[in-house]
Amino acid sequence: MIPQSNLMVLAPIAAGRKDDLRQLLLSMNQAPGVADPGNKLLPFGQLDELHFARLLILEDPTFGDITTAYKLPTPVYLTYFALLCDFDGSQDAFLEKLLNYATDGLKAIFEHCEGFTRGVDLLTWIRQHHQEPATIYVNWLGRTMRQVREEAALRLSIRGWLNADSSRLELSPRQLQNELQTYIAAEQRAGRLSLTPGPATPIIWELRNIAHLIAIPLLLLLLSPLFILYAPFFVIQLRRRERADMEIAPRPTFAYADKLAAPEDHDVSNQFSAFGSLKPGLFRRWTLIFILWVINYTTRHIFNRGRLARVTTIHFARWVFLDDKKRLFFASNYDGSLDSYMDDFINKVAFGLNVVFSNGIGYPTTNWLVLDGAKDEQKFKYFIRRHELPTEVWYNGHPGLTALDLQRNTLIRKGLENHTMSDSQLQQWAELL
16 A cells, blocks of 8 residues: 655745746646646646646735734735645655656746745755645545546446447346456456555554554543543633534625636535634634644544545545644645535534634634534534635546546446455445446
């Protein structure tokens, strides 16, 4: 198994260069927000390991909410450029390939950022500006882009074979499997199909993952007496803040909503980027640090086979602290429309939205951290839209394929290669075709 990795290059934009940078980024698109895979600056299509990428300007339109809600001075924040990538294999290997194909393009982009000059060592600069996520989510850990492409081609080949002779649809599941195995083997010999065996898991990654799996619960167990002692004080502080914190969830202007909608719904999948400030004080900051630390454990070891809790539509997501953990950036790649995406979370895991995003300024009022909040659907959607950022460039390595499509294609392949399935298992497999 080859695990997935991530990259987030974050750099302040130089004074007076923001508009020029935005125009340069927009030149990379073939439709609003949809990258041209062969664009000259960053030819995503040459990067076989790349699942998703986005380039955007992080300019928070809500940073003044801290003055509205808490009468504190409005902070002065930098405006950032961000490049995000989700890919197979190690970061070092990906960066080597990225620079091989896009050195000049990356320099043309980064020269709009503070501290970058043409003479700087590009690899060193990127590593210095990489921002580690607090939490990362991968829909199916170890499913590579090669596997995605090969399994999509497999399903198309099977559909073509079935459509070529309608009598094949009348075969029993076991006969169907036998004949398909013969057909696919012939296609592989002819070089028209490839089903590459899964690679071995890197031993260092596996050892680190096992150590992480064991160490975090042990640490929580050791700290549990302190948590029990602190729990009453935590509840008192939480309830006092929940009763006092102001909601800021006005309806976004039509102009801003149209700007956000322009790059959406060009495919079965979409991107989402949001940015906002945490509620002031160490209490909220440390609460969120701990929550995201725990969530990261679950996404690493539990929710890594097709679902985040009960939500199955997310491909990749990340939560990233910025500006000394005073602000939080969230990015996801998901299936369907934004409304359906938000409804999915509200109906299935509203408590999960609350425990994370209720620590942000203006969030709809929660009770006991997990109750209410996102359940006020209209306020929650206004809050989210207001914090959403337009993404200038977005690349999807497998357009037209939802997360459920990817899972179905994997199951089709597994069934084709499994010679020991029962009749009931074969029936379920045949229905996938």
